[in-house]
Amino acid sequence: VYIIAVTVAWALSGLANAGSDGPLDLEVHRFNLNNGMDVWVHVDARAPLVATAMRVDLGTADEAAGLAGSPGIAHLVEHLMFTGSPAAPDGAHDRWIEAAGGETNAWTEHDATVYTTVAPANALDLILALEADRLRGFSAALSERDVEVQRAVVFEERREIEAAAGGTNMAVWQAAVFPEAHPYHWPVLGTVAELEQVDAEAVRAFVARRWLPPRLRLIVAGDVDPAVVERRARYWFSEIAAGSPVPRPEPTPVSLDAEERWLWTDPEPQLTVLWPTVARDHPDAAALDMVARLLARDGSGALWRALVAGGPRVERVDAWQWNGRLGGYLGIAVHTGDADFETVLARIDRELLRLSRTAPEVAALASIVRLRRAAWIRHLEDPVHRADALAKCGAASGTVRCLALEMAALRAVTPADIRRVVDVWLLGTGRSIVSSVPMDQLGRALTDSSPLVLP
Ligand SMILES: [Zn+2]
Secondary structure (H helix, E strand, C coil): ECCCCCCCCCCCCCCCCCCHHHHHCCCEEEECCCCEEEEEECCCCCCEEEEEEEEEEECHHHHHCCCCCCCHHHHHHHHHHCCCCCCCCCCHHHHHHHHHHEEEEEEEECCCCEEEEEHHHHHHHHHHHHHHHHHHHHHHHHCHHHHHHHHHHHHHHHHHHCCCCCCCHHHHHHHHHCCCCCCCHCCCCCHHHCCCCCCHHHHHHHHCCCCCHHEEEEEEEEECCCHHHHHHHHHHCCCCCCCCCCCCCCCCCCCCCCCEEEEECCCEEECEEEECCCCCCCCCHHHHHHHHHHHHCCCCCCCHHHHHHHHCCCEEEEEEEECCCCEEEEEEEEECCCCHHHHHHHHHHHHHHHHHHHHHHHHHHHHHHHHHHHHHHHHCHHHHHHHHHHHHHHHHCCCHHHHHHHHHHHHHHHHHHHHHHHHHHHCCCEEEEEEEHHHHHHCCCCCCECCCCCC
16 A cells, blocks of 8 residues: 655744644643654543554655665565564464454555554554564564565556556656655655565665664554553563664755656546645745645635636646655646646646735635644544544654644745745746646647656
8 A cells, every 4th residue: 555645734933832723732642762762642532442553754765765776665565564473473463453343554655654553442452562563573574475475466556556547646746846866756666677676685674774663653542541551552662672773865955947848648638737845844835735725726726716617627626735854846737628738737827927916815815724624623533544643743743733733834824925935936946747648649748748757
């Protein structure tokens, strides 16, 4: 499984003392183990459940630092971590959680690998024991056969994604906006040629310097007693050695001097415009997130009005600010239907100029904040989402008040900020445009588009 999440942009600067934000201000009991592992406990007694999110600061972007190229080994390890240990052999992890009435999930992003579990609250100790067992017993149990089997699973995952309409979108966008030297250029699933070179020894070497307690944050959310969680977490995890993790790659600013145009074939026609922007902790991240929402919001967004409700009447328009710890981009994707690509691009440019010249109403910004907050509150209804949200925003900010701070950053965006970030990040720089067209409609692509080759 892999996911490239669209992170909500936010910035910490000057917001450390932001006020309470009701349901988004989740109370967290936090402690550290001697080996550097960070544990957060959030009591949520609405249902007799416990949800955990184990977030490892290790993703696709960390591959380049230690290996030639980027063979997708982080994602392969995510799969292999379910294959067993001497204590829980042959996929027992999943079976035991299911027998206890729970379920597990996992995914790999560019910056992290995440394992989640939800189960009846009395399964807390089983979950902690199995999460610790992943670290403890993994290398001893790993066989060449495990690597072969999971590599075949990954190749099948890749074939399914390539066959689906829009399935390669994320990989295409990352490749189009980040240059080859950037860790975000490479797809989470890796490349076939390089994955074929990976053996059990390479996996062990990769894990030994990265899958270590200083890079782990465990979130436990649910109907639990923090004192019990702390006692049991210390019991299961304290003896795991801290090790000496390799340093993570440094943030690398990306800019494009001019406009690059790419041609990609996909069953679904789509025009995507991408601008390199900022990493997640940049002060402009929240304003860029707001720009994306102002543009594409259904029913009132400037691009929705110009492209869906009127004009060329495309099927849908999306806009988002994607940002990780190393960099980010703003994307506008138009599901064009039969509309002409040049016309669509001209409308996008017109609306961006308009946003640069005419500041949006304060009321429009407030409305975006309200929607965002409501979406968060609904999202947090699910205990697993709650644990994952804390793990994710915690990794970005290092603070337990991360959700409230994220909202505070959005609230702090002014109409003048919107105009400024449009000028600086969208109108003042180069960009990358991808014309995705069906095989029999290549002529619809923007002129001078070069075929894009995925890594
Ligand atoms: Zn997978």
